Amino acid sequence: MAAPIGIVGSGAVGRALAAHVVASGRHVVLCNSRSPVTLDSVVENLGPKASALETSAVAAADLVVLAVPWHMVVPLVEQLPPWHGRILVDATAQASHLRLPQPHDLGGLSSSEVVQASAAGARVVKAFCTLPASVLALPPASAAGRRVMFLSGDDAEARSAVSSLIDDIGYAAVDLGSLSTGSALQQPGGPLAGLDLRLPHDAVIE
Numbered sequence: 001m002a003a004p005i006g007i008v009g010s011g012a013v014g015r016a017l018a019a020h021v022v023a024s025g026r027h028v029v030l031c032n033s034r035s036p037v038t039l040d041s042v043v044e045n046l047g048p049k050a051s052a053l054e055t056s057a058v059a060a061a062d063l064v065v066l067a068v069p070w071h072m073v074v075p076l077v078e079q080l081p082p083w084h085g086r087i088l089v090d091a092t093a094q095a096s097h098l099r100l101p102q103p104h105d106l107g108g109l110s111s112s113e114v115v116q117a118s119a120a121g122a123r124v125v126k127a128f129c130t131l132p133a134s135v136l137a138l139p140p141a142s143a144a145g146r147r148v149m150f151l152s153g154d155d156a157e158a159r160s161a162v163s164s165l166i167d168d169i170g171y172a173a174v175d176l177g178s179l180s181t182g183s184a185l186q187q188p189g190g191p192l193a194g195l196d197l198r199l200p201h202d203a204v205i206e
Ligand SMILES: NC(=O)c1ccc[n+]([C@@H]2O[C@H](COP(=O)([O-])OP(=O)(O)OC[C@H]3O[C@@H](n4cnc5c(N)ncnc54)[C@H](OP(=O)(O)O)[C@@H]3O)[C@@H](O)[C@H]2O)c1
Pocket: 008, 009, 010, 011, 012, 013, 014, 031, 032, 033, 034, 055, 066, 067, 068, 069, 070, 072, 076, 091, 092, 093, 094, 095, 128, 129, 130, 131, 132, 133, 134
């Protein structure tokens, strides 16, 4: 059995991704900022392949998706268990309408590079942040093709693992390469933010 996917943050983005993960046959473990029992109804809706755990247990998964508000990212990540090379998928985005620090306030770093700097030992991959949650909640694939999901990261093996997960849950993974370049393209204000593209089912991505 494949290891469960951990999703830290069970709001609009976390729940949408959790639904796709369980639909693909994988197990998912979820948390929020409160107790796991507060996710009982979410877990019940997702079915037997989903469960809620404390944040530290969810963050101990081999592949952890981070889906919390941007202002929580650094304080939260700094408290999580050591990463020891495990994969951290950064689905977060700086919400420009909240007057939070903008990319130029991050010392020239993309937001995912800030996440990487906070999560020593994690292999950070940026993904799942270009589509609004309302679109993320829709089926990744339809007769029109597979929705494109971009990813970027500095570790080729981690990018490959996340690419496989993206493909398994029904999207068409498009690998943008390094964290700095790919994340700047994906984050709010970047050219790929909000782009809802589809590829035909028989498209070959090289
Ligand atoms: N919404 C979108 O369209 C969209 C699209 C792409 C990317 N994003 C980005 O994705 C991230 C999540 O967005 P969202 O819309 O899903 O937010 P959301 O609906 O507000 O959900 C945030 C989740 O994070 C949890 N959380 C907050 N602090 C936490 C902590 N310390 N430990 C564990 N869980 C914690 C919250 O728990 P509680 O329920 O207990 O508060 C909640 O479950 C944000 O960075 C956002 O910018 C959003």
